[in-house]
Amino acid sequence: MTACRPSLAVVGATGAIGGVMLQILSQHADVWGEVKLIASPRSAGRKLVVRGEESEVLELTEDVFDDVDVALFLVPDEVSAQWAPIAAAKGTVVIDDSAAFRLDADVPLVVPEINPHAVRIRPRGIVASPNCTTLALIVAVGALHAEFGVRELVVSSYQAVSGAGREGVAALREQLSMVAGTELGTKPGDVRRALGDTEGSPFAAPVALNVVPWAGTEAGDGWSSEELAIREECRKVLDLPGLRVAATCVYVPVVATHSMSVHARFENEIAVDRAHEILATAPGVVLYDSPAAGDFPTPSDVVGTDPTWVGRVRRSLDDPRGLELFVCGDNLRKGAALNVAQIAESVAAEFPQRS
Amino acid sequence: MTACRPSLAVVGATGAIGGVMLQILSQHADVWGEVKLIASPRSAGRKLVVRGEESEVLELTEDVFDDVDVALFLVPDEVSAQWAPIAAAKGTVVIDDSAAFRLDADVPLVVPEINPHAVRIRPRGIVASPNCTTLALIVAVGALHAEFGVRELVVSSYQAVSGAGREGVAALREQLSMVAGTELGTKPGDVRRALGDTEGSPFAAPVALNVVPWAGTEAGDGWSSEELAIREECRKVLDLPGLRVAATCVYVPVVATHSMSVHARFENEIAVDRAHEILATAPGVVLYDSPAAGDFPTPSDVVGTDPTWVGRVRRSLDDPRGLELFVCGDNLRKGAALNVAQIAESVAAEFPQRS
Numbered sequence: 001m002t003a004c005r006p007s008l009a010v011v012g013a014t015g016a017i018g019g020v021m022l023q024i025l026s027q028h029a030d031v032w033g034e035v036k037l038i039a040s041p042r043s044a045g046r047k048l049v050v051r052g053e054e055s056e057v058l059e060l061t062e063d064v065f066d067d068v069d070v071a072l073f074l075v076p077d078e079v080s081a082q083w084a085p086i087a088a089a090k091g092t093v094v095i096d097d098s099a100a101f102r103l104d105a106d107v108p109l110v111v112p113e114i115n116p117h118a119v120r121i122r123p124r125g126i127v128a129s130p131n132c133t134t135l136a137l138i139v140a141v142g143a144l145h146a147e148f149g150v151r152e153l154v155v156s157s158y159q160a161v162s163g164a165g166r167e168g169v170a171a172l173r174e175q176l177s178m179v180a181g182t183e184l185g186t187k188p189g190d191v192r193r194a195l196g197d198t199e200g201s202p203f204a205a206p207v208a209l210n211v212v213p214w215a216g217t218e219a220g221d222g223w224s225s226e227e228l229a230i231r232e233e234c235r236k237v238l239d240l241p242g243l244r245v246a247a248t249c250v251y252v253p254v255v256a257t258h259s260m261s262v263h264a265r266f267e268n269e270i271a272v273d274r275a276h277e278i279l280a281t282a283p284g285v286v287l288y289d290s291p292a293a294g295d296f297p298t299p300s301d302v303v304g305t306d307p308t309w310v311g312r313v314r315r316s317l318d319d320p321r322g323l324e325l326f327v328c329g330d331n332l333r334k335g336a337a338l339n340v341a342q343i344a345e346s347v348a349a350e351f352p353q354r355s
Numbered sequence: 356m357t358a359c360r361p362s363l364a365v366v367g368a369t370g371a372i373g374g375v376m377l378q379i380l381s382q383h384a385d386v387w388g389e390v391k392l393i394a395s396p397r398s399a400g401r402k403l404v405v406r407g408e409e410s411e412v413l414e415l416t417e418d419v420f421d422d423v424d425v426a427l428f429l430v431p432d433e434v435s436a437q438w439a440p441i442a443a444a445k446g447t448v449v450i451d452d453s454a455a456f457r458l459d460a461d462v463p464l465v466v467p468e469i470n471p472h473a474v475r476i477r478p479r480g481i482v483a484s485p486n487c488t489t490l491a492l493i494v495a496v497g498a499l500h501a502e503f504g505v506r507e508l509v510v511s512s513y514q515a516v517s518g519a520g521r522e523g524v525a526a527l528r529e530q531l532s533m534v535a536g537t538e539l540g541t542k543p544g545d546v547r548r549a550l551g552d553t554e555g556s557p558f559a560a561p562v563a564l565n566v567v568p569w570a571g572t573e574a575g576d577g578w579s580s581e582e583l584a585i586r587e588e589c590r591k592v593l594d595l596p597g598l599r600v601a602a603t604c605v606y607v608p609v610v611a612t613h614s615m616s617v618h619a620r621f622e623n624e625i626a627v628d629r630a631h632e633i634l635a636t637a638p639g640v641v642l643y644d645s646p647a648a649g650d651f652p653t654p655s656d657v658v659g660t661d662p663t664w665v666g667r668v669r670r671s672l673d674d675p676r677g678l679e680l681f682v683c684g685d686n687l688r689k690g691a692a693l694n695v696a697q698i699a700e701s702v703a704a705e706f707p708q709r710s
Contacts, residue, residue: 156511156616180535185610191655204649222669244673248616255540261511261603294559314577318599
């Protein structure tokens, strides 16, 4: 009886991540009773399809959380900061995809493949899901950590423009249309001049025919907020407050799927065959690592898929405890909607099955 | 009297790097007597302009090196391997841009800003210039090394497609024309399918709307030749046979200028202000590091310029001996033609000035 399953609310149902969430809810084993779709007043009233049925989008109000067991928040930080505690006060378990609560000591930060137990201890009634950049690497690194004990990560990202929202995608597509078919990219500033005033672009430099080594806001001492987020979130998810992390975040002209070059140093010596074995069998990981055959993950192949893809796995030549890898993960799926859905499904299992 | 200056030959004058070399020869202080332009029989007879004068391209033969004091080899490895010793046997000093002799113990590998002295000891009469990826980082790292003593480098590259030659540039331009104005880049393999058979592309995966974590050939244990080249060449130029280097080479959809995210660990503790000072005054380096103002190097700004640009300089949060930086260098200028020209100019200074 569907009515006895926990009820669900999707807050931010009309956004980019909300759209992916509706797909996932329609594809995954259905553990939910009623599903409410919720959005800002501007989007309320629209009709969306979930689980094969049309549903009207409701306006975000306090009352909308009455009788909602679990709410997925897929909204900007400030909306979560305001509304997640309101929902939680009603007894709703909130799974929040924003940055608002990720580093709150009373909010667990959960990646179901890595720290599923953490979801149960949630003093504020809120569970947070990590940043899309953290999620692109943590599943692979966490699997290796369980065997070898990770001590240090040096990470360089190749981030997709959708990490900067719909404006990021629009900026790339517009800029590509302006540079395609030209001879641009060979003289100082020629791309920048051809693009003119890139109004509306969230990037401080051209993102077509270019890379932009900056993501997020200033976080002091030359670091960007996204770089520090990777460090703090990896430490929290792995429960390793002393983990050494040095991240550099760089946008590349890719629509969706974040890639990362990872240098990991472990407590124990690495047997590369064993590392391969671990990655080949780890939940949520696909090992795709045969460069001779052209098999390594690239965003073009990984986009739209659920797992973290790992390739270019090799032992550091000058350090028996070091391992290099290249990982790709879809920032809109595992990097956002999928991880939230997985957390929610693990919470759903807590509800008594009254069938 | 021009006739008393050393004579020069440019071998490979009709290629992409040859073209940049002719520009540089026309722009730099003129230290050369006669300049011969040399190419394969296929290109011989063409007329090119250097130093404001038209010159006919000569065919590469043994005799062409008669009376040539210095020859710049801007040709594929196998051409250098065959012809550089022939020229050297005639008493010509060969400056070779190919990989053929870079790791030969009897051939110095020279970056004039870092190890200018090495050019004088050349038992085979050949001097080699490093790979464009090495050159993108070595000038900045070498300057820091002189003060702090570098012990380890973790490098992830964002390499321009021109590093794969004219075919690389042609592949990117063609692919961009096919994906611009589309909604591609959001479904598994959609870019690959839209591009179809990317015949003639030197890349194993799409390079438009994608990144390709492979450069060069297989070098064993999962490493690519380009990754090992960075390691071996940094060690040789810095004269640090024990330097720990872990490089990951990745092509990005950029026409020219290689970028690198560098995590460097030094023997001595880093004062980040002092690191800034060193980089701001090091020859061949431009420090461009004020992220709050949007000032960090990107390929679009750096392409066509001579120096190595450095930004995002910050001390590692978890290691007082660690420093993070992001460097950009034009792979066709400092990464190829310019470094060869600088080496040649230092050799020219050895010749007695008979004015």
